Amino acid sequence: MNGEGDSASVKVALLGYGTVGTEVARLLHEHAADFTARAGASIELAGVAVRRPDKHPDVPAELLTSDATALVESDVDIVVEMIGGIEPARTLLLNALRAGKSVVTANKALLAEHGAELFAAADTSGADLYFEAAVAGAIPLLRPLRESLAGDRITRVMGIVNGTTNYILSAMDSTGAGYSETLEEASRLGYAEADPTADVDGFDAASKAAILASLAFHTRVSAADVHREGISEVSSSDIAAAKALDRTVKLLAICERVNGAEGGEAVSVRVHPVMLPRRHPLSSVDGAFNAVYVEAEAAGQLMFYGQGAGGAPTASAVLGDLIAVARNRVAGGRGPRESAYAALPVRPFAETCTRYHISLDVADRAGVLSQVAAAFAAHDVSIAAVRQRGRNQDASLVVVTHAATDAALRSTVDEIAKLDAVHEVVSVMRVEGGEP
Secondary structure, three states: OOOOOOOOOEEEEEEEOOOOHHHHHHHHHHHHHHHHHHHHHOEEEEEEEEEOOOHOOOHHHHEOOOOOOHHHHHOEEEEEEEOOOOOOHHHHHHHHHOOOEEEEEHHHHHHHHHHHHHHHHHHHHOOOEEHHOOOOOOOHHHHHHHHHHHOEEEEEEEOOOOOOOOOOOOHHHHHHOHHHHHHHHHHHHEEEEOOOOHHHHOHHHHHHHHHHHHHOOOOOOOHHHOOOOOOOOOOHHHHHHHHHEEEEEEEEEEEEEEEEEOOOOEEEEEEEEEEEEEEOHHHHOOOOOOEEEEEEEEEEEEEEEEEOOHHHHHHHHHHHHHHHHHHHHHHHOOOOOOOOOOOOEEEOOHHHHEEEEEEEEEOOOOOOOHHHHHHHHHOOEEEEEEEEEEOOOEEEEEEEEEEHHHHHHHHHHHHHOOOOOEEEEEEEEEEOOOOO
């Protein structure tokens, strides 16, 4: 529909009827009058595409279909995609956008891998592409980055964007339990999927980091550009070591403007566990909650916090997008387009500078510390602090470095591991914020 004042309804196709899709449909029905007033036209659910129509007795039979392609090609105005994954979602949304139908999606993996293709299709046809629910669930985050801060220069975005891993690390911190038993408990309580790989190995957070970096730095960043590490190697000893430094361990998505190889600007995008000072605002984010910390030149420091997953919270973000798109169609306008004009290069992770906490098991004898220090010096990695504790014939040695490149650190650790006096490199973890 087009033209301000047109009273016809806006027809919506819903692809997927899982936890979030169910909530979207419920809220559309329960708040129909309010949504009509907010959008300027009634929002009509024209069809729901599911794999097994017979499994959804709560949906009117005339709305259900197993043919998502036919539903997208029907006379709907907006396609809301909740099926996830790459295919068939990619093909369905490209077909919708090319036909001039606006799209609302929560599919972070698709946007992180094929966002440029989707935006190009939207630009060609004049359709809208909205995706607030793709990162951090109910938290209003992407629209502020995309619109509210469009007049500012964002320098850093750092956040907890996966509730499962944050629940696990928070529980390990509070109970002292190990990773495996905490993951098992998270699964029992419903905080972790039956197959938690996407969460605990950092794939989910990496997709979200790519989206955040793309918006913040006006640069196309894909999931392949993001350095990714999960939390499966985080031990109770790492948690205890962090506590000794008055820190906590969090899995963070970190997106930064940095100096490029040839003097210009570049982008660094990474996901990995870090030791974070307990006084940092992100350290107090516990359980399955998400939070994102944004630093901008004019606005300063901003914090976005809330529920990052779940049916109703995510549906809230989806419906916010849906109403915005419906308003655009009623008024004959368009939402914001992709902004990738800066086209900054992505700096390789090996060149990314950060600080490190290295824990070693070593022989408790004279000269060991000087050997270890010599290995750091040989690779130009400066030591900020050293802590040593003896136990019988062995000792625990902790080294915290000043900022160094990942390549230099890896070379240093490889050399240290070969020293006769070093029994084991117990852990290597990055450190963010404050002094050691």
